[in-house]
Amino acid sequence: MKKILLSFSLIAGLTLSVFAQQQNQKIKVGIGGEFLYALGSTAEFYNLGYGVSAQGEYLFSPKLSATLSGGYMVLTINKLFKEIYEEWDVKIDSKTFYPVKAGLKYNLNKTFYAAAEAGASISKDKTARGNSFAYAGGLGSSFEVSSKASLDFGLRYEEWAVSAKDRLSFIGFRAAYSFGL
Template sequence: MKKILLTLTLALLVTASFAQRKRSSAAKLGIGLDFGVPIGDFADIHSIGFGGAGKAELPLSSNFFFTVTAGYISYYYDKPVRDAIKAVGGDTYLGFVPLKAGGKYYFSPNFYGEGEIGARIGTNKGTGTAFVYAPGLGFSFPVSNGHDIDFGARFEGWTVDANAQQFVFRIAYKFGL
């Protein structure tokens, strides 16, 4: 996992260093897919997570944007746990609604770093709400005037009774508001 994240980061840095376009400082909305890879104790009984989110980017300066994110992601239990839960009639997945706000800083026209904090609301009975923090890196490249494809990777931690951590990979389509 560390090798994949390092390779992705290096590829983004190299690509960003060759970028020649001027980034628009207009407000944008991105709609994308998130793929979560649990790590630590969270990975002991959960497999990959899959979901989607919308992220608004509102300019505060030419390089810094205020972000607001809302979405849904679900994690499935590993097969032995899933089979045991299914046998007693329980949910075979956990669903969450993350609500986050933060900032995104563009180091170059395409390469950025971001950080968000917020809440993760569980949709299953008894899952509750947790504090979320999520630093990340990404690369956004234009596909037409005012429209971008965005690739991002972030570490995300959920702090509640037990901590859950994951790496999340995102691909999104962004357009002007």
């Protein structure tokens, strides 16, 4: 069964790749890696974050596009905080979140862009503070590697608001491969 699923995935990927090379780039899809660095009071509990994300982009014009993104993020617990709980025989592991956001991307020129997104950061782990409102803003750069594909690098400030007083804030870096459909 695994071989069949792997074969189907490979064929679908190759088909999408060929299709992406032949079509107008009104729609783009990007898949990439994420790295988060905790800021302020968030750094007292969480240290670093990492994960993967997928982002779809619909171009309204050469300058403006709408984005929709989803990801899988793991936040590692700060070593000092972990050691404090271990003294009480309580084991604390890294926490997993699923951020889902929609936003706008404005191309400043052919290479650089500014982006803003809002959505939710979802966690099934109640000790990880449940679901929260997520918003982010940042700058990035996209470099063409072929007529229909590009490498995308972005730097952003992101915050997940659990309540009016309880917030998690990060600096995020994303490196992705994008292709047109």
